[in-house]
Amino acid sequence: MSALFSPTSIGSIDLKNRIVIAPMCQYSASGGNANSWHLIHLGNLALSGAGLLIIEATAVEDIGRISPWDLGLWSDENESALAQVLSTIRQHSSMPIGIQLAHAGRKASSEAPWNGGQLITPEKGGWETVAPSAISHAEGELPPSSLDLDGLARIKTAFVNAAIRAHRLGIEVIELHAAHGYLLHQFLSPLANQRTDQYGGVLENRMRFPLEIFDAIRAALPEHQAIGVRISATDWVEHGWNLAESMVFTKALEQRACSYIHVSSGGVSPLQKIPLSAGYQVDFATQIRKQTKMPVITVGLITEAEHAEEIVASGQADMVAIARGILFDPHWPWHAAAKLGATVEAPRQYWRSQPRELKSLFGETKIGQR
Known part of the structure; x- marks a missing residue:
């Protein structure tokens, strides 16, 4: 049996295989509202045969959006729009669905990537950003406002309210975004957090706000709700956040009944130097897996089925997340199953597509013909 296509679980959520569709920003919402693009995009991915689909970074308040076109879950209107998308998808797919809740902090108010991704100033339609400290993300950018205690309380409440909305929508897995240089990562990293109060300085203090948010969400939701965290294992910058701190x-998350850890890296500084290669982040996940009983998801330039199989079979990680690779090949799990001699779930409307030499790719399907 293929290790990649063996069943697993995240908390009380059963997954049919160990392929996770990582959250991928689409920069296509209006006022935070999901729309027909999200229905097409997520619907397509929900038919891919992966074990879990995680919806893109979803802002918990309007100024927490990376761009003016980010998905959001801070209002009744946001919730209603996403509910319509999910209702349609669930008519045709049983794949568990997760959502990544996020706040961009000082990386908010930015252009979409295809428009350059640069900071949009308030004079040009953007907004004032917030962060642990008044330190710009990149040279020449306007510095963010340093969050005071009232601001921290507001954001914590926003995360909790968004999590409650996600639970109400029947979303099975909630992932907190503490990676890629966004707000929770900014608190963790000494490159972005130079506070002198109880939320800055030593590691215990830098972890305090992200852990407070996790605790507040955990307390607000039923015990069976799966809640995980995505982290950047390292900043790839000297004197930044590192693997030991991760x-x-x-x-600390494991002690709080966290459901899994999703290991990525980088994003907090444009000075990062990342040695890109296939699976360049896997070793971080492996080292973390040795220290925790939680399931560990690895991600990053894993494009070949055989590589993903090796990662799971050798115990380097419990699950493999695919992002851009599944955008390029929306049936990546089908093709991986074909290479690995496994079976994969596919909609019955597509059963006749399996090649003759792969009769059992979609399981014991019965196809009649007139």
């Missing part, structure tokens, strides 16, 4: 953070 391990301490992971242990």
Whole structure:
């Protein structure tokens, strides 16, 4: 049996295989509202045969959006729009669905990537950003406002309210975004967090706000709700957040009944130097997996089925997340199953598409013909 296509679970949520569709920003919402693009995009991915689909980084308040076109879940209107998308998808797919809740902090108010991705100033239609400290993300950018205690309380409440909305929508997995240089990562990293109060300085203080948010969400939701965290294992910058600190953070989350850890890297500084290669982040996940009982998801330039199989079979990670690779090949899990001699779930409307030499790719399907 293929290890990649063996069943697993996240908390009380059963997954048919260990392929996770990672959250991928689409920059296509209006006022935070999901629309027909999200229906087409997510619907397509929900028919891919993966074990879990995680919806893109979803802002918990309007100024927490990376761009003016980010998905949001801070209002009744946002919730209603996403409910319509999910209702349609669930008519045709049983794939568990997760959502990544996020706040962009100082990386908010930015252009879409295809328009350059640069900071949009308030004079040009953007907004004032917030962060742990008044330190710009990149040279020449306007610095964010340093969050005071009232601001921290507001954002914590926003995360909790968004999580409650996600639970109400029947979303099975909630992922907190503490990676890629966004707000929770900004608190963790000494490159972005130079506070002198109880939320800055030593590691315990830098972890405090992200852990407070996790605790507040955990307390607000039923015990069976799966809640995980995505982290950047390292900033790839000297004197930044590092793997050793990630391990301490992971242990703190494990003690709080966190459901899984999703290991990525980078994003907090344009000075990062990332040695890109196939599976370049896998070793971080492997090292963290040795220190935790939580399921560990790895991600990053894993494009070949055989590579993903090796990662799971050798115990380097429990699950493999695919992002851009599944945008390029929306049936990546089908093709992976074909290579690995496994079976994969596919909609019955597509059963006749399986090649003759792969009669059992979609399981014991019965196809009649007139």
